[in-house]
Amino acid sequence: xxxxxxxxxxxxxxxxxxxxxxxxxxxxxxxxxxxxxxxxxxxxxxxxxxxxxxxxxxxxxxxxxxxxxxxxxxxxxxxxxxxxxxxxxxxxxxxxxxxxxxxxxxxxxxxxxxxxxxxxxxxxxxxxxxxxxxxxxxxxxxxxxxxxxxxxxxxxxxxxxxxxxxxxxxxxxxxxxxxxxxxxxxxxxxxxxxxxxxxxxxxxxxxxxxxxxxxxxxxxxxxxxxxxxxxxxxxxxxxxx
Amino acid sequence: xxxxxxxxxxxxxxxxxxxxxxxxxxxxxxxxxxxxxxxxxxxxxxxxxxxxxxxxxxxxxxxxxxxxxxxxxxxxxxxxxxxxxxxxxxxxxxxxxxxxxxxxxxxxxxxxxxxxxxxxxxxxxxxxxxxxxxxxxxxxxxxxxxxxxxxxxxxxxxxxxxxxxxxxxxxxxxxxxxxxxxxxxxxxxxxxxxxxxxxxxxxxxxxxxx
Amino acid sequence: xxxxxxxxxxxxxxxxxxxxxxxxxxxxxxxxxxxxxxxxxxxxxxxxxxxxxxxxxxxxxxxxxxxxxxxxxxxxxxxxxxxxxxxxxxxxxxxxxxxxxxxxxxxxxxxxxxxxxxxxxxxxxxxxxxxxxxxxxxxxxxxxxxxxxxxxxxxxxxxxxxxxxxxxxxxxxxxxxxxxxxxxxxxxxxxxxxxxxxxxxxxxxxxxxxxxxxxxxxxxxxxxxxxxxxxxxxxxxxxxxxxxxxxxxxxxxxxxxxxxxxxxxxxxxxxxxxxxxxxxxxxxxxxxxxxxxxxxxxxxxxxxxxxxxxxxxxxxxxxxxxxxxxxxxxxxxxxxxxxxxxxxxxxxxxxxxxxxxxxxxxxxxxxxxxxxxxxxxxxxxxxxxxxxxxxxxxxxxxxxxxxxxxxxxxxxxxxxxxxxxxxxxxxxxxxxxxxxxxxxxxxxxxxxxxxxxxxxxxxxxxxxxxxxxxxxxxxxxxxxxxxxxxxxxx
Numbered sequence: 001x002x003x004x005x006x007x008x009x010x011x012x013x014x015x016x017x018x019x020x021x022x023x024x025x026x027x028x029x030x031x032x033x034x035x036x037x038x039x040x041x042x043x044x045x046x047x048x049x050x051x052x053x054x055x056x057x058x059x060x061x062x063x064x065x066x067x068x069x070x071x072x073x074x075x076x077x078x079x080x081x082x083x084x085x086x087x088x089x090x091x092x093x094x095x096x097x098x099x100x101x102x103x104x105x106x107x108x109x110x111x112x113x114x115x116x117x118x119x120x121x122x123x124x125x126x127x128x129x130x131x132x133x134x135x136x137x138x139x140x141x142x143x144x145x146x147x148x149x150x151x152x153x154x155x156x157x158x159x160x161x162x163x164x165x166x167x168x169x170x171x172x173x174x175x176x177x178x179x180x181x182x183x184x185x186x187x188x189x190x191x192x193x194x195x196x197x198x199x200x201x202x203x204x205x206x207x208x209x210x211x212x213x214x215x216x217x218x219x220x221x222x223x224x225x226x227x228x229x230x231x232x233x234x235x236x237x238x239x240x241x
Numbered sequence: 242x243x244x245x246x247x248x249x250x251x252x253x254x255x256x257x258x259x260x261x262x263x264x265x266x267x268x269x270x271x272x273x274x275x276x277x278x279x280x281x282x283x284x285x286x287x288x289x290x291x292x293x294x295x296x297x298x299x300x301x302x303x304x305x306x307x308x309x310x311x312x313x314x315x316x317x318x319x320x321x322x323x324x325x326x327x328x329x330x331x332x333x334x335x336x337x338x339x340x341x342x343x344x345x346x347x348x349x350x351x352x353x354x355x356x357x358x359x360x361x362x363x364x365x366x367x368x369x370x371x372x373x374x375x376x377x378x379x380x381x382x383x384x385x386x387x388x389x390x391x392x393x394x395x396x397x398x399x400x401x402x403x404x405x406x407x408x409x410x411x412x413x414x415x416x417x418x419x420x421x422x423x424x425x426x427x428x429x430x431x432x433x434x435x436x437x438x439x440x441x442x443x444x445x446x447x448x449x450x451x
Numbered sequence: 452x453x454x455x456x457x458x459x460x461x462x463x464x465x466x467x468x469x470x471x472x473x474x475x476x477x478x479x480x481x482x483x484x485x486x487x488x489x490x491x492x493x494x495x496x497x498x499x500x501x502x503x504x505x506x507x508x509x510x511x512x513x514x515x516x517x518x519x520x521x522x523x524x525x526x527x528x529x530x531x532x533x534x535x536x537x538x539x540x541x542x543x544x545x546x547x548x549x550x551x552x553x554x555x556x557x558x559x560x561x562x563x564x565x566x567x568x569x570x571x572x573x574x575x576x577x578x579x580x581x582x583x584x585x586x587x588x589x590x591x592x593x594x595x596x597x598x599x600x601x602x603x604x605x606x607x608x609x610x611x612x613x614x615x616x617x618x619x620x621x622x623x624x625x626x627x628x629x630x631x632x633x634x635x636x637x638x639x640x641x642x643x644x645x646x647x648x649x650x651x652x653x654x655x656x657x658x659x660x661x662x663x664x665x666x667x668x669x670x671x672x673x674x675x676x677x678x679x680x681x682x683x684x685x686x687x688x689x690x691x692x693x694x695x696x697x698x699x700x701x702x703x704x705x706x707x708x709x710x711x712x713x714x715x716x717x718x719x720x721x722x723x724x725x726x727x728x729x730x731x732x733x734x735x736x737x738x739x740x741x742x743x744x745x746x747x748x749x750x751x752x753x754x755x756x757x758x759x760x761x762x763x764x765x766x767x768x769x770x771x772x773x774x775x776x777x778x779x780x781x782x783x784x785x786x787x788x789x790x791x792x793x794x795x796x797x798x799x800x801x802x803x804x805x806x807x808x809x810x811x812x813x814x815x816x817x818x819x820x821x822x823x824x825x826x827x828x829x830x831x832x833x834x835x836x837x838x839x840x841x842x843x844x845x846x847x848x849x850x851x852x853x854x855x856x857x858x859x860x861x862x863x864x865x866x867x868x869x870x871x872x873x874x875x876x877x878x879x880x881x882x883x884x885x886x887x888x889x890x891x892x893x894x895x896x897x898x899x900x901x902x903x904x905x906x907x908x909x910x911x912x913x914x915x916x917x918x919x920x921x922x923x924x925x926x927x928x929x930x931x932x933x934x935x936x937x938x939x940x941x
Binding site for chain 3: 038041054055184186216
């Protein structure tokens with residue numbers, strides 16, 4: 001049985017308990033033996049992306065020490081969080097130090113959820129059923145930093161009863177950008193409203209994303225627009241029966 | 242004599258005056274040529290896409306084509322490059338007989354600016370982009386292809402070059418070169434494409450057989 | 452309330468003391484994003500079509516990136532070679548360390564030649580140094596001849612887009628500007644307005660004593676200036692007056708003509724979706740013969756203005772690879788929602804966000820590196836592969852904690868918040884404790900399952916959209932499950 005560790009992310013932890021539960025169920029059904037290390041907090045992306053590189057180190061060390069307890073691969077429900085660890089953790093530490101070696105090790109065995117399903121487990125059909133009109137928002141770091149261009153759509157298209165409709169400006173940023181929402185709230189608002197407009201125009205009743213951050217942003221935006229369209233993490237779609 | 246900017250640059254880069262030049266990275270291979278007929282067809286097609294008018298023409302057809310051009314565009318004054326080929330084609334004679342006043346291509350800029358039509362050749366042509374490449378000299382003054390509202394370029398297949406690589410290899414020491422790709426245009430006002438802002442509004446390209 | 456014209460004053464100043472992106476971006480008239488989006492969408496579509504035609508596009512980008520990298524790392528050699536060649540072609544070369552030096556040099560040349568009128572083709576370098584103001588102050592009429600630049604010159608505003616600077620103005624507004632400025636009754640028809648510009652400016656081209664241009668590239672191999680335009684005004688400015696002055700940044704130098712093939716194939720396609728712009732000129736020194744037209748005297752003013760200092764930073768200096776195509780701005784969702792004015796500088800969009808802080812410093816421009824969600828769309832389209840998001844993060848580090856080039860400039864309250872966050876996230880017992888008690892807040896703000904109207908600083912989120920309720924129950928759920936399964940207590 002393959003083993004893996006759950007990386008629940010700070011946003012998942014605070015706001016998306018059922019998504020994390022679904023992630024657990026799906027992986028276990030696929031035969032993965034899961035562990036969850038409670039010492040994990042956050043990957044440190046909000047600090048790192050905003051220039052507080054020195055302050056990020058302590059956060060990264062906490063993350064690495066938590067996940068170093070096992071050598072099993074780490075799976076997270078967010079391309080940006082996984083990307084942070086995979087692409088930026090090694091650069092935080094001086095080469096030749098034990099911290100750097102640990103960072104390189106952790107970076108080599110961390111996966112985004114859809115990436116793990118499609119590339120490692122080689123699975124695209126998890127037996128989900130969701131008879132609705134569905135569209136997809138391609139989150140920026142998931143798409144560009146992690147290079148995950150086809151995984152989400154393969155999984156979405158394998159869902160029974162689902163009718164896929166394309167989203168205009170699918171790859172355009174939704175305006176979340178982490179702290180950007182509170183650094184330039186009005187610009188974030190314009191970008192969010194643009195995304196909401198496109199979602200409504202798609203004719204879908206559900207929009208799927210692979211990022212908790214984008215999910216929070218779009219779901220809130222759709223609510224404010226008085227729309228009944230559901231914003232959903234791909235994990236919750238794949239857990240639908 | 243010291244140059245503070247160059248000194249700053251060297252200091253920033255950690256170089257000394259004696260530091261050698263690294264190897265310049267390799268450039269991609271140029272576009273390979275296709276058959277002459279295919280290149281001519283591509284070239285004329287690109288001219289069309291640029292809202293120019295390109296056509297094949299024989300020397301026998303020049304006179305009537307000029308007549309139509311003069312009539313269509315109400316040409317009263319024209320300037321023509323004084324090159325051997327254009328002399329041989331008797332361009333200036335035909336224009337005179339059509340009542341068009343000929344201004345010397347070397348006349349001063351105010352006089353050239355009064356011309357409605359400027360006729361040149363092209364020293365090179367690029368089929369991929371529909372580009373005319375013109376040298377500049379006393380025989381080939383720059384203003385003739387620039388100020389009149391109608392520019393006619395008479396070109397031959399021998400001017401074809403598959404890629405700008407070849408043009409540059411031949412023309413790099415020429416002191417002045419201009420690429421002309423279609424008539425003058427702008428989209429500055431509400432993105433509405435407008436032709437003939439400062440350069441010619443109408444571009445005609447006549448491709449001779451040889 | 453910040454009026455849009457005050458933003459223009461800031462852009463026109465060239466040396467602002469502070470660029471308040473947040474403030475400017477909150478006062479953008481709605482007409483600007485909608486006009487900018489129309490323009491950018493068209494250019495993006497055009498670019499995509501041209502890229503699809505070229506199977507070797509990615510190789511071209513790599514070649515472009517490699518050559519520019521090589522050139523800036525050997526800039527001293529290429530500039531030395533360039534100068535030699537321009538001089539032997541009979542041109543003059545002036546070196547301007549600062550914007551003030553450049554202005555002084557151009558004014559000196561103008562004075563020596565009794566220049567009363569100068570016609571200018573579009574040049575961002577001349578905007579950077581505020582040349583027009585200096586010329587006007589010296590009693591010289593300096594006329595922008597690129598239609599978009601001409602319009603914003605009359606309007607007295609800065610550019611809203613790098614390539615189409617007046618795109619934010621409706622044709623009725625342009626007609627009104629022409630009518631007022633020229634004392635005529637101009638119709639609201641773009642074709643007619645262009646004709647009016649053609650006739651009005653033609654007189655100026657023919658009588659101006661000096662033509663001023665910028666330059667897209669400087670070929671070191673032969674001392675050749677390359678100018679890429681569409682309207683013909685660039686050719687007019689360099690053909691009609693007897694005097695031609697080109698103000699060009701030192702970063703525009705390239706090694707040779709073969710390198711140029713790569714950039715000419717990348718530039719127009721990336722900028723507007725044209726295969727080539729209408730006119731590309733290759734100018735080496737003044738004219739040789741009298742009958743050919745062209746200037747008798749050619750002056751190249753090489754502008755440093757902070758570029759040689761930027762070279763010191765191995766990460767930041769990638770910004771000097773830029774060939775000013777505007778493709779990054781065309782895809783940037785932030786730029787598309789605010790337009791050019793919000794960046795407080797002659798150069799806007801993603802490239803502006805990384806260039807301005809390096810030229811003016813991170814005290815003045817500390818807000819600009821944050822004017823991005825780091826989405827990365829710009830890096831995907833940059834023809835010379837400038838890693839813009841990497842440089843944005845690099846400059847954010849300069850602002851937030853300082854580096855070898857600058858002290859930090861992040862305001863204390865934000866640094867303090869970051870300290871608290873770092874503490875809570877690094878000491879996992881603090882984080883876990885916080886996660887348990889946060890749901891206490893819910894009842895005070897919950898409406899319809901969402902949290903709204905929260906106090907500062909969360910108000911900056913909730914004023915735009917609601918927050919989901921705090922509900923960190925996974926850890927408990929996992930513990931209960933594990934206990935049940937294993938039959939042990941934790």
